[in-house]
Amino acid sequence: MTGSDRICAALDFPTWSAAEPFARAVAPGVGMLKVGLELFVAEGPPAVRAAAALGRPVFLDLKLHDIPNTVEGAARSAARSGAALLTVHASGGSDMVAAAVRGAGPEVKVLAVTALTSLDDADLDEIGLAGPAESAVVRLARLAVRAGARGIVCSPQEVHAVRAAVGPGVLLVVPGVRPAGAAKGDQSRIATPSQAVRAGADVLVIGRPLREGNDPAAAARAIAESIQE
Ligand SMILES: O=C(O)c1cc(=O)[nH]c(=O)n1[C@@H]1O[C@H](COP(=O)(O)O)[C@@H](O)[C@H]1O
DSSP, X not given: OOTGGGEEEEOOOSSHHHHHHHHHHHGGGOSEEEEOHHHHHHHOHHHHHHHHTTTSOEEEEEEEOSOHHHHXXXXXXXXXXXXXXXXXXXXXXXXXXXXXXXHHOTTSEXXXXXXXXTOOHHHHHHTTOOSOHHHHHHHHHHHHHHTTOSEEEOOTTTHHHHHHHHOTTSEEEEOOBOOTTOOOTTOOXXXXXXXXXXXXXXXXXXXXXXXXXXXXHHHHHHHHHHHOO
């Protein structure tokens, strides 16, 4: 895998017309494009199709979390959009993750989000996921993989432990990635791209560090070079 193959660029924009120039600029230098809640709520499946037309697999990040029957239906609808990957929250439980896998069908990889990278140990404690983060994340990752998830979303700080727990065949997708010196924003559990890859990340989800400069393609190139093996 080249460095650029490992980068997933987050299209966190309010409309497709706002996202398109960025998506076109970064697509040749990344392995995947992510349509998340902001864009999907505004534009729906056409945004997934427009992103896929740029020639990269699309990760539809809906972080589904509801009763199993509802999630199964939502995953079935999401699969019709042409997305290659779809997120659900592992904390929805085994039956919910299994329902998402059924709904998504064989063409769409269900990824389970463990504990959001914006949460620190105190936040996790407050929502009842008593820390340290790593133990909650590993527990949720195991549950999700047992229920059929083909990938796990976790922070770079837990990726090593998650890899040890779930083995080599599971795709580890890692947001909360900040090149040295980049603003942390609302992220808590962060590391640099090269630290994340060395710890075992397969894919790095990167948004603001690519979007905030005036040359997203150059930003993607610099990150790709920093993780080239
Ligand atoms: O599922 C995700 O992609 C995700 C999970 C998570 O725990 N944390 C997280 O930041 N993300 C997403 O990853 C992207 C990170 O964006 P930046 O913080 O701007 O690099 C956003 O699109 C988030 O929605």
